[in-house]
Amino acid sequence: MLLSRALIKSFLPARAKRSHKGVFGRVLVIAGSEKMSGAAVLCARATLRVGAGITALALPKSCQCIAAAALPEMLTVPLPERKGLLSKTALLKLEDFIATFSPSLILLGPGFADHAFLLQFLHQCSLPCVIDAEALNALAKEKDFSYLKMPSICTPHPAEMRRLVQKPISEEKKQRILYAKELSQKTGGVCLLKGFETVITDGKKTYINTTGGPALAKGGSGDVLAGMIAGLWAQIGTAEGFNNASALKAAACGVYLHGLCGDLAAKKLTDRCVLAGDLLNNLPDAFRQVLYANK
DSSP states (O other): OOOOOOHHHHHHHOOTTTGGGGGGGGEEEEOOOOOOOHHHHHHHHHHHTTTTTTTEEEEEEEHHHHHHHTTTHHHEEEEETTTEETTTHHHHHHHHHHHHOSSSSEEEEEOOOOOOHHHHHHHHSSOEEEEOOOOOOOOTOSSOOOOOOEEEEEEEHHHHHHHHHHHHOOOHHHHHHHHHHHHHHTTTTEEEEEETTTTEEESEEEEEEOOOOOOSOOOOTTHHHHHHHHHHHHHHHHHHHHHHHHHHHHHHHHHHHHHHHHHHHHHHHOTOOOOOOHHHHHHHHHHHHHOOOOO
């Protein structure tokens, strides 16, 4: 099924006048590293800009000041490091924070360099999880994903998908749908395969995106998408429950709005000049177009 403005509008939960931040979900982002602190900021900003109530960012201690200065609206959780990698106490500190913060869901992986930590976290995670970027590359090191018991959304681009299914990925639509469904079945969650006409599926129902173009072909664009999906799932899941149905809606909304932001930004800046950060500047207009859709 092709995504449309009217369909996306039907997926978006209403925001009542008497709402408070607690009813729009709490997102914990685990992201960033010395070389990719910007990825953490981009995805955390996207979770908030798209409407999540509260966002916390867990990242290596050396990156905390950069992130906190770039986005004062979020909480930061500095994870202890040793010689450029997270120390053994990092997971314990994160577990303590999760117990206190009670996140609605986790966004795991953008710009995060420690694959051993990511795998250890995935093996014990029970919270809904958006698995992105380096978390997907870490996951690809294992053949069996059946230990993933939580509701999840995987967000691979073609190279990441190739590693996950261990097969070559072409641009042919039927094959892209087939492999997206295969990964969905392996993880038991929702999968989207990024690219032209992004595929979103829960293994049974499949959507094809109709927005976006070359303006999105810049570093950081995927980090923004992951954050948008996580922030939308925080809201939809809080309203409807965290399961594959709400995950599919959130992924579809995130992909469609992300592409629409790219289209709107390209009209102002051209396809060449759009940066990942420009996408979120166009999100208010994208929401207006969707919310007032009549077809």
